[in-house]
Amino acid sequence: MTNFDYRTFKExxxxxFYWCYSTQEKKYLTEKGYKYLFRCTHFETGNFFWVYDVSDALMEDVKIWKSQYQKKKVSEAVVE
Known part of the structure; x- marks a missing residue:
């Protein structure tokens, strides 16, 4: 596989697919009714990640989760 082929394949x-590396994000998506296709283990870290089919609704909920997570992360940093 050439470098160009690899980049095209990756894109x-x-x-x-959407890769979810956070257990909290996976929990949020599961509560919203999404089912992941499969769970994998990262080859370097050994941590789990979950793979979802991309849809407009999924990506909208991912944006919402990330914005809530960032707000929570910032507010916790301010308290400390």
């Missing part, structure tokens, strides 16, 4: 994967 196609990003359009098709």
């Amino acid at each position: 196609d994967l990003k359009k098709r």
Whole structure:
């Protein structure tokens, strides 16, 4: 596989799938009714991650979760 082929393949994967590396994000998505396709183990860290089919609704909820997570993260940093 050439470098160009690899980059093209990787971009196609990003359009098709969403990788979730946070257990809290996975919990949020599960509570919203999304089901992941499969759970994987990261080859370097050994941590789990979850793979979802990309949809407009999923990506909207991911944006909402990330904005809430960032607000919580900032507010916790201010308290400390």
